[in-house]
Amino acid sequence: MLTAKCHNGSMPVLHDEVPDDDDFDAGRKRGEFDHITPDDFVRASGSGAGSGSGRGGTPVPPGWLDRQTIDDLRSKMPIPYIVVLPVHTDEYGRISHVGTLLTASDEDGTVSRTLIAGRVVVHETIREAIVRNIARDLGDVTLPHLPASLQPFTVAEFFPTPGVSPYFDARQHAIALCYMVDMVGECQPKDETLDVEWVRPEVALAPEFLAQLPNGFDRILVQGLNAAGV
Template sequence: MSHNSGMPVLNDEVPDDDDFDAGRRRGEFDNVTPEDFGGSNPPGWLDRPEIERIRRQVPIPYVEIVPVRTDDLGRIVSVGSLLRVDEHGSIERTLIAGRVLFHESLREAIARNIAKDLGDIALPVLPQCLQPFTVAEFFPTPGLSEFYDPRQHSIALCYIVPIPGDCKPQDETLDVEWCDPHDARIDVFIEQMANGHGAIVRKALAWAGV
């Protein structure tokens, strides 16, 4: 794993490979294959060639989550981000995001993607209203909008979700970092998010009146 991205980490050091139990459970569907369903793909399951073909041809619905910590009055006291290794081996700061699967409700998609990245004891407070605070349209061509995803054209419904529980990085997530939105470092925190994710955080804070 390369840690030579040059991106300063605000709180803790990025964990080394040997800090993790290589055999730990990393995701809800890690041990599930289509063969477990009698040889046919279960609803929502697409193999890699098929999802890559679809990504090249049609927009993909996504949910994107800005995780927050709140005080007793529901005011945002910190904003969370994920640290991951990108395809070039550099550390990137991003948000929780993922596809909406076939026959999956938006609430189920939000809950599943949070559990995938933060673990099963994050205890997210799911939104009562499914109206997103913004919609971000990611294009695979740079410059068409402030949102860019080289893999696909995706339409992301964006939600703020309070996370009162413990976060245990899962799947491809190395670490979870939090920043006080009133701290002077929040601008650096947001600027480290590439491809428009920082703009989503700014919209989230403005929508919440922070």
């Protein structure tokens, strides 16, 4: 099989992909994205800040918004989100375990279950958003096996008004594309994630387990497993 290479022996970079230093077109001008490295997209959190400083005054790449700006936008328009249901599969591709994240409430420290969720930021594809948000919550060595198709198993519409839909987010109106992703590597809780717990599908579907997933995430888990034939 023939493979086209560039004059320096490295493979060409996809259009607007963030370049590594040794990529043949690493010097190509990308406007406000000129000084971004691939690691920037992994390090930045889903709630990050914009053109300026993030947590602790650390600079973050364009596409992340400061708290005041994102709060203002959340009050005026829907925000695009992705939700990831992490799973492990066996040698036949059947779901063997389902992962849920344990997080603590900022208000009173109450521990609850949730799924991976985060915004899609400017200049980011859905695939990149999935990988970045997985890395933010579960570390850089999860080796997620992304689905071949980007068709979500459901679309969850979160509203800040209780009762409008089964999905509730007091901060915003969010439209979330929901994906099931097989984690092949090691999951290490990061950022605001205290732990990740893996249970068998029949345990995850038990009413007492689903009751621990608030704000509609229980429905997302059930819909994901149903879509996979569980």
